[in-house]
Amino acid sequence: MMTCRSCGQAQDEQARFCNNCGTPLVTGPAGTENSVHEARVTGSIYQAGGDITVAPSVPDEPSARYAVKWHWASPLTQSVLGWASLALGIVSLAGGASVFTPLIRSLNAGRLAPSTEPWAVAVFLVCAAGAIVTFALRRVAKHETQHVGPSFLPALTGWNHRLGLARFTGECPTCRGALRFYNKPLQWLIHADGSRGKVIERAMVAECERSDKHCWFLDRAEPVA
Known part of the structure; x- marks a missing residue:
């Protein structure tokens, strides 16, 4: 078992994202700690169960x-x-x-x-x-x-x-x-x-x-x- 570095919740070895907070989980070589590669995500993030859905961001309407x-x-x-x-x-x-x-x-x-x-x-x-x-x-x-x-x-x-x-x-x-x-x-x-x-x-x-x-x-x- 591995734990999420963000919230500390125990996770399944095959999980790609934390079931509690949605943080990406990346497993490294055996005997090493889990590492998370930072990436920029734009848009609204919705979590349903173990799936993460990223909705595209809506551009701001131009003002007169x-x-x-x-x-x-x-x-x-x-x-x-x-x-x-x-x-x-x-x-x-x-x-x-x-x-x-x-x-x-x-x-x-x-x-x-x-x-x-x-x-x-x-x-x-x-x-x-x-x-x-x-x-x-x-x-x-x-x-x-x-x-x-x-x-x-x-x-x-x-x-x-x-x-x-x-x-x-x-x-x-x-x-x-x-x-x-x-x-x-x-x-x-x-x-x-x-x-x-x-x-x-x-x-x-x-x-x-x-x-x-x-x-x-x-x-x-x-x-x-």
């Missing part, structure tokens, strides 16, 4: 390389945009009251030509449009989404709950296609009939324009310059 050509964080945070949209909404309601009150009175009096001050109409329209825009920008900052316009303009980006401008460029390492950068839905609320509902999770990704299977996640924690 991209560059941020211009990255700027504005002072407009999610909270600032929230208060701004609230204030504009209140002012637009006040202006709307000045606009629609004469209209309602004229309709009650049987007239169709209400007299409304032009400034009231202007205040109502400007503040209403401002409230809608600031609320939309707040959603961008809150959900950290990216909105890409023409290629010559930077993307409007929600990063660390504030607005920023960023321009991304990159190439797919698999097929050399151009990468597009956007906020990809990952999970949805599922209705009882199996259909998808509201998106509950998104992630910023770099996705190949040739194949959506070539997709890589972007790091949200990357600092904004």
Whole structure:
């Protein structure tokens, strides 16, 4: 009988590998100690009984390389945009009251030509449009989404709950296609009939324009310059 040099377990004379730890067993000439020749094994090793199976190693998937050509964080945070949209909404309601009150009175009096001050109409329209825009920008900052316009303009980006401008460029390492950068839905609320509902999770990704299977996640924690 011989023993394994790795774990000390007694082994059969005909065994090629240790039945306990899988260490290769090489017998030398009579009267000499067992010797183990070192060799490099790559891949995952699985042992079933006395057999050793070496699975070929899987190469690492190439990662997408991209560059941020211009990255700027504005002072407009999610909270600032929230208060701004609230204030504009209140002012637009006040202006709307000045606009629609004469209209309602004229309709009650049987007239169709209400007299409304032009400034009231202007205040109502400007503040209403401002409230809608600031609320939309707040959603961008809150959900950290990216909105890409023409290629010559930077993307409007929600990063660390504030607005920023960023321009991304990159190439797919698999097929050399151009990468597009956007906020990809990952999970949805599922209705009882199996259909998808509201998106509950998104992630910023770099996705190949040739194949959506070539997709890589972007790091949200990357600092904004």
